[in-house]
Amino acid sequence: MKNTELKSYMLILAILLFLYTGYQVITHQLFYNQLKADSITTWGEITARLVEQNPNHEAEIMKVLTSHAADSSIYQEKGREIFRQYGLDEDLESELFPLLNDHIAGHNQSVLWGLFILGFMLFGTGYWHYKMIFHKIRQLTSAAKKIIEGDYSVVINENKEGELAKLAAAFRSMKDIIRKSMQDLLEEKKFLGQMLQDISHQLKTPLSTISIYNEMMLNESLPRQQHVQLLQNNEVQISRMNVLIQNLLKVAKIDARAISFDKERADLVETVEEVVDRLASLISKHQLSIEWDTSKDVVVAHDKMWMQEAVLNLLKNAIEHSKPGGKVMIQVKDTPIYTELVIQDFGEGIESQELPHIFDRFYKASSSKKHDSVGIGLALAKAIIEAHNALIKVESEKNTYTKFTITFIKF
Incomplete structure (x- = not known):
């Protein structure tokens, strides 16, 4: 039985029934003991009187009392006949037998009290059990009202098992x-x-x-x-x-998670190479060279189109902040644990106090020479990379270099 509340209630009922049964057994035993004691007293008096008048019949009288007499049936019928002459038979009301009547009345009273106590305990147990249940339901109702009103601090604790x-x-x-x-x-x-x-x-x-x-x-x-x-x-x-x-x-x-990234295992180097080809004219315009430090067949699960969007923004940022005639370095490092893509320029650099903000939307470094920038490209790149469960970090030194590192964890 999985319902703990019902199980506990049935256990209580079983205990009450056991107690009531024990009470009835004790009551009946007391009734029988008292009846036996009174019977011995009454028949003892009768026996004493008979033996006093007829001492020779003592053994015969004891046989009759212990049902060992051979001719008991004959004398039983004669005894009933004598009782009928005095109006004593099975149909006679028990009130005419005061001693027996008192025992029966006392026994009946004990039974009634037992039933009354059992009923009271059943009623009390049921009332307590359902009061507890409805109290908890009222707590849930009150908590629900508070939540509707915007109060989320309510606590509902129920450590016991059950529904x-x-x-x-x-x-x-x-x-x-x-x-x-x-x-x-x-x-x-x-x-x-x-x-x-x-x-x-x-x-x-x-x-x-x-x-x-x-x-x-x-x-x-x-x-x-x-x-x-x-x-x-x-x-x-x-x-x-x-x-x-x-x-x-x-x-x-x-x-808003409205985009479903189609991640497939593909060569990351090939993805970056296609971005470099798209930016060839811009690279030529700034008279830059691209320095590669990578090997082929570095396979990473990624959405090629969106990852190219992120790399495009990072590489474009590196190109636009490089010195004319300089270089941009691209590295791809593959290990059993992670794959790392590094895009590094050796141009303007970024002040240390501005590094924590460069991925913020519409943020532009105060020393940036690119006045037409809207400051959304790096924020977009970061959003795409993190959507791939990858990490991006930036390191920079003013007028020396800026280095973006993308890390794809394999586990």
Whole structure:
């Protein structure tokens, strides 16, 4: 029986039944002992009187009393006949036998008291048992009301086994789920508000610039060359806003877990090489060289498209902050425990106090020379890498180097 509450209640009922049975056995035994004692006293008196009048009949009288007489049936019938002459037979009311009547009345009273006590104990046990159950149910009801009102500090303790314990455990799980859901909703609300604030702030500058350029172009006295220049400037600002919006959408989807990464075991070096090919023109523009330190066939489970997005942002950042004519080093290290991808430039570097913030959205180092950056690329790269259950860290020294390390744990 798995229901502990029912099991305990049935055990209590069994104990009460056992006690009542014991009480009845003792009561009947006392009744029989008293009846036997009174019978001995009464028949002893009769025997004494008979023996006093007929001393020779003592042995015969004792045989009759112990049912050892050979002709008992004859004298039993004669005795019944004599009793009938005095009105004594089986149909006579027991009240005419005071001694016997007192014993029967006392025995009946004991039985009734036993039944009364048993009923009282059953009623008391049932009342106590169900009061305990309904008390716990009222606790759960009260706790549920508090949770509905937003109070998650309520504690429901049920250390015993049974259905109520299961209910309390389920209730605690429900409370934790609701609390976490509400916290997630509050965090999402806070994140949405911050995101909207950041987007508004980031779009404000290019929109203001476009608005100013448009007002200038409305001036008909401007030469065509300036009109073309203003249109080109607007195109740059529109492109900047487009990149910002696209990256923000990607970050938001990753944060909302709305993207299902299709992770397959593929060559990580090949994935990085394709990114380098896509950035060939930018590398050439900055007159940089790519220094490789890796071997082929370094297989890692990853979503190739999204991992290339992350590597693209890291490599682009390294290129744009390198000194003209410098180099960018790419290393891939494979061990039985982890695979490590390193992208290192030897350019501007980052101040030590700014390192903890470079993965924050819209953060730009105060010393950065790239004024058109919106500060979303590194945040996107970090979100993609962490979605692959990998780690990313950055090391840097001002005017010396910046090193990004991605670690894929194999276990």
